[in-house]
Amino acid sequence: MFPGATTDREAASYVVVGAPLDATTTFQPGTRFGPDRVRRFAESCDDYDRRTDSRFSALGVHDAGDVRPWDDVPAYLDHLAAELRSVAYDDAVPLLVGGEHTVTYAGVDAVDPEVLVVCDAHLDLRESYDGSPWNHACVTRRCLDDxxxxxxxxxxxxxxxxxEWDRAADADVEVVAPEDARGWLDALDGGPPFDADDPPFDADDSVYCSVDVDALDPAYAPGTGTMEPFGLEPREVRDLVRAVAPRADGFDVVEVNDRDDGQAAAVAGKLLREFAYSHASARDDGSG
Known part of the structure; x- marks a missing residue:
């Protein structure tokens, strides 16, 4: 169980769901261990959050356990989406823990957002990879096109x-490079100066937030399948989650594996907590 996720399912405002899919990882496998590893390394976190003056155990979080995968990826994603959709139907927010990034497709399918905000080292805009359109390198493309x-x-x-870079040039995609992330975040937090003709999303847009831990520089999160140097700082990802959470109807953190000493799992668990604290704080003060 995720530490502090002790609320009964019927009374929950947030529901943690593990999705240990490890079917299409292309370099270092191990995402099947991600959900359990995130739960384990979240045990050291304090329940109390000083910034929001709240306790995680009082936010109404339930851990529904894992939805175990099988070898038919599209069928598994449909099943996982149905499980997450039941969370949304109960007016709770799904908190999905991967598993490879492909599981984000199920989260987006369940929540049906207008905007997907994703932290990722990779564009994931391939039409197919290794002959499969359901590879984790295709997930953002599937969310847009399908x-x-x-x-x-x-x-x-x-x-x-x-x-992928050609697809990223289309009007429905915005790419924020690591060196531009702080400026993007500052604008998101304070409104303009976004491009008035092309804002990242409107205040009334529904949003889904996904964090692939390989968005971080691998010096901070080496326990992931496809490490890519020159990435984001942990505080930048934390601040993105804090800024997007009040606008979001769903969240996931993915691509944690077992090939480090817990660094990736620790940051993933902390980001899940940051999302819940920020979302609940905005909900309670009416700004969400």
Missing amino acids: LGVDRAVIVGARTGSEA
Whole structure:
């Protein structure tokens, strides 16, 4: 159980769901261990959050355990989406813990947002990879093309194929490079100076927030499948989660594996907590 997620399912405002899918990882596998590892390394976190003057155990969080995968990825994603949709139908917010990034498709399918804000080292805009459109390198493309997401904002991206960069040039994609992330965050937190003709999203847009831990520089989160140097600082990802959470209807953190000493899992668990604290604080003061 995720520490502090002790509320009964019927009374929960947030529901943690593990999705240990490890079917298409292309370099270092191990995301099947991600949900359990995130839960384990979250045990050292204090329940009390001074910034929001709240306790995680009082936010109404339930841990529903894992939705175990099988070898038919599209069928698993449909099943996982149904489980997450039941959370949303109960007016609770799904907090999905991967597993490979492909599971974000199920979260987006369940929540049906207009905007996907994703932290990722990779564009994940391939039409297919290794012959499969369900590879984790295709997830943002699937959300845009198959689920009808209006806009994807990819923060921290620093690599992709030529075809992916061509797709990223379309009007429904915005890429924020690591070196531009702080300025983007400052504008998001304070409104303009965004481009008035092309804001990242409007105040009334529904949003889904996804964090692939490989968005961080691998010096901070080496326990992930496809490390990419020159990434985001942990505080930048934390601040993005804090800023987006009040606008978001769903959240996931993905691509944690077991190939480090817990650094990636520790930051993933902390980001989940930051999302819940920020979302609940905005909800309680009416600003969400």
